[in-house]
Amino acid sequence: MSASWLGRRLILTLAMAWVVATIVFLALHMVPGDPAELLLSTSGAMPDPATVQELREKLGLDQPLMVQYGHFLAGLARGDLGTSLVDDYPVIQEIALRLPRTLELILAGTLIAVVVGVPAGVYAAVHRGGVFDRVASWITALLLAVPVFVVGTLLVLLLAQTLRLMPAGGFVPFAQDPGQHLKLLALPAVAIAKGLAAVLFRMTRAATLDALAHDYVRTARAKGLSPRRTLVVHVLRNALNPVVTVLGLQMGTLLGGTVLVEYVFNWPGLSTPLLRAVEGRDYPMVVGIILTISVLFLLINLLVELLHAAIDPRVQHG
Amino acid sequence: MKRRGVQKLLLPGGVVAAILLIAIAAPLLPLPDPIRQDVARRLAGPMPGSWLGRDEFGRDVLSRLVWGARTSLSVAFISALFAGLVGITLGLIGGWARSWGAFLTVRSVEIIMCFPPVLLALLVVTLLGPGAATLILVLSVLYVPGFARVTYAEVLAVKGRDYVEATRALGATQSHLLFRTVLPNIAGPLLVQFSLAVAAAVVIESGLSFLGLGVVPPAPSWGLMIRGARSTMEQAPLLLLWPCAVLTLTILAMNLLCDAMRDVLDPRTSER
Numbered sequence: 001m002s003a004s005w006l007g008r009r010l011i012l013t014l015a016m017a018w019v020v021a022t023i024v025f026l027a028l029h030m031v032p033g034d035p036a037e038l039l040l041s042t043s044g045a046m047p048d049p050a051t052v053q054e055l056r057e058k059l060g061l062d063q064p065l066m067v068q069y070g071h072f073l074a075g076l077a078r079g080d081l082g083t084s085l086v087d088d089y090p091v092i093q094e095i096a097l098r099l100p101r102t103l104e105l106i107l108a109g110t111l112i113a114v115v116v117g118v119p120a121g122v123y124a125a126v127h128r129g130g131v132f133d134r135v136a137s138w139i140t141a142l143l144l145a146v147p148v149f150v151v152g153t154l155l156v157l158l159l160a161q162t163l164r165l166m167p168a169g170g171f172v173p174f175a176q177d178p179g180q181h182l183k184l185l186a187l188p189a190v191a192i193a194k195g196l197a198a199v200l201f202r203m204t205r206a207a208t209l210d211a212l213a214h215d216y217v218r219t220a221r222a223k224g225l226s227p228r229r230t231l232v233v234h235v236l237r238n239a240l241n242p243v244v245t246v247l248g249l250q251m252g253t254l255l256g257g258t259v260l261v262e263y264v265f266n267w268p269g270l271s272t273p274l275l276r277a278v279e280g281r282d283y284p285m286v287v288g289i290i291l292t293i294s295v296l297f298l299l300i301n302l303l304v305e306l307l308h309a310a311i312d313p314r315v316q317h318g
Numbered sequence: 319m320k321r322r323g324v325q326k327l328l329l330p331g332g333v334v335a336a337i338l339l340i341a342i343a344a345p346l347l348p349l350p351d352p353i354r355q356d357v358a359r360r361l362a363g364p365m366p367g368s369w370l371g372r373d374e375f376g377r378d379v380l381s382r383l384v385w386g387a388r389t390s391l392s393v394a395f396i397s398a399l400f401a402g403l404v405g406i407t408l409g410l411i412g413g414w415a416r417s418w419g420a421f422l423t424v425r426s427v428e429i430i431m432c433f434p435p436v437l438l439a440l441l442v443v444t445l446l447g448p449g450a451a452t453l454i455l456v457l458s459v460l461y462v463p464g465f466a467r468v469t470y471a472e473v474l475a476v477k478g479r480d481y482v483e484a485t486r487a488l489g490a491t492q493s494h495l496l497f498r499t500v501l502p503n504i505a506g507p508l509l510v511q512f513s514l515a516v517a518a519a520v521v522i523e524s525g526l527s528f529l530g531l532g533v534v535p536p537a538p539s540w541g542l543m544i545r546g547a548r549s550t551m552e553q554a555p556l557l558l559l560w561p562c563a564v565l566t567l568t569i570l571a572m573n574l575l576c577d578a579m580r581d582v583l584d585p586r587t588s589e590r
Contacts, residue, residue, distance in 0.1 A: 020432050024441065031445050038445065145570035147521050149528045150562045153544060157551050157558060256436030260525055278444045278531060286444045290437045297434050 082284035091288035102269035109192030121204025152264035169265035207239035248304030330574035394519035397457030405465020413473025472504035506583030
């Protein structure tokens with residue numbers, strides 16, 4: 001991996017993070033009317049002018065826009081995302097507490113999706129038109145159609161309420177009880193994995209079929225390579241690239257899905273404070289969490305691109 | 319090949335058409351008021367005049383399913399329409415003007431794609447409060463980049479073609495060329511994009527309503543029905559299963575319709 005290519009990618013990601021931060025900052029000011037009044041007005045009632053003035057000063061809304069923007073960026077650079085409007089708790093501390101749990105869920109979900117989706121896709125492609133291929137294609141179509149919160153809710157209904165095999169939701173720290181921790185992680189991780197697994201299956205199947213049709217596969221077979229070795233060395237390596245691309249494209253949906261899944265299973269990640277903050281119009285908290293997840297999204301995409309370049313050196317020169 | 323593609327359109331197309339028809343005809347159907355509560359009959363099972371029973375407030379489930387379709391689909395269609403109008407216009411300008419025009423139009427709206435969709439929606443809900451109007455605004459914004467990108471790519475592909483040159487040589491004005499010559503020829507992929515946007519919008523609308531941040535109660539919505547039925551899922555699992563099934567069936571039919579439409583209308587991408 002060349003250093004200049006890596007440097008360009010890093011700068012691009014940083015620039016995008018800056019753009020994202022700027023949009024989030026401007027969002028409050030793009031809404032017509034006084035922002036402080038807007039955040040305090042619930043169900044149409046006019047808020048108390050003194051409270052509005054207080055909030056205005058607290059958020060620095062009485063200062064010129066450019067000054068506010070400067071403060072905002074300086075705060076970001078220091079890792080300071082302001083304090084919650086509800087309880088004055090520093091936003092960054094809430095995020096630091098909960099981000100690892102959300103990351104764990106995302107990681108577990110991605111892992112399950114890759115472990116299930118990719119081999120199934122290869123198998124379906126190699127045995128194209130067979131029973132497995134057809135059944136799996138139908139299951140994929142179904143999985144892509146069921147919204148993630150429906151899958152989560154149905155898993156709770158079936159496995160927790162009816163069969164009583166799994167806990168309905170909750171969280172136990174890993175250090176306290178590793179077994180229970182993993183048990184509580186299982187259902188939300190599966191729920192998150194379902195869409196990604198389906199997309200990975202489709203993409204892997206298509207990419208493997210595509211690679212199988214190439215001349216180099218015929219050559220490999222003709223020179224006496226075993227089918228397994230042909231598949232691993234010649235087919236999969238070439239099929240992996242589009243699969244990795246799709247992995248990156250799907251991460252946005254996956255990150256949005258975690259918000260819903262954490263809610264369904266009471267998983268105490270970023271979703272709980274986010275939803276509470278959206279309902280209570282706790283703007284600094286909303287901005288902090290949305291920025292965190294959006295930057296996470298950018299970082300994952302950077303990671304995917306690095307992975308891409310590692311698999312296929314041509315990427316760097318394209 | 320083409321013929322098989324058209325046949326594949328029939329089943330999902332029929333299901334989507336039926337759902338649309340029911341949603342449009344909801345006020346004409348002999349259904350109880352979907353909002354009227356009847357606490358005495360809360361969680362009541364199926365009975366004459368209320369074939370799927372009553373929910374946790376004693377409201378008629380079938381009626382709420384039908385009216386919920388109306389809510390979901392109208393939000394999704396209106397958003398996709400707005401997104402299409404803005405996105406296609408931007409894409410046309412970008413594709414026609416090249417370089418700077420493309421940068422200002424297509425590239426700038428792609429910034430929206432830096433955000434995970436649900437999170438951008440939550441940001442806007444914080445600012446504007448939940449409700450159908452907010453949903454339409456958010457969903458329109460979310461799907462503008464998709465339309466802009468597709469239109470841009472299609473315009474670039476088409477604008478050098480002989481028939482465009484010929485029309486230009488005949489002295490057609492710029493707007494005639496764009497709207498009468500180019501636009502009809504790229505309508506296929508745009509229609510596919512439209513159906514994709516509607517299907518995606520139904521998913522996000524139901525998700526936000528499920529979180530209690532989309533459609534405002536007591537208005538009927540599938541996401542809200544699933545949210546409400548969660549608390550009573552032990553006593554009345556069917557209450558949960560009905561909206562789940564209807565929502566999934568709708569999205570499944572729409573997805574299959576999108577795939578079939580792409581095969582028929584957009585031959586380049588279907589050669590896999």
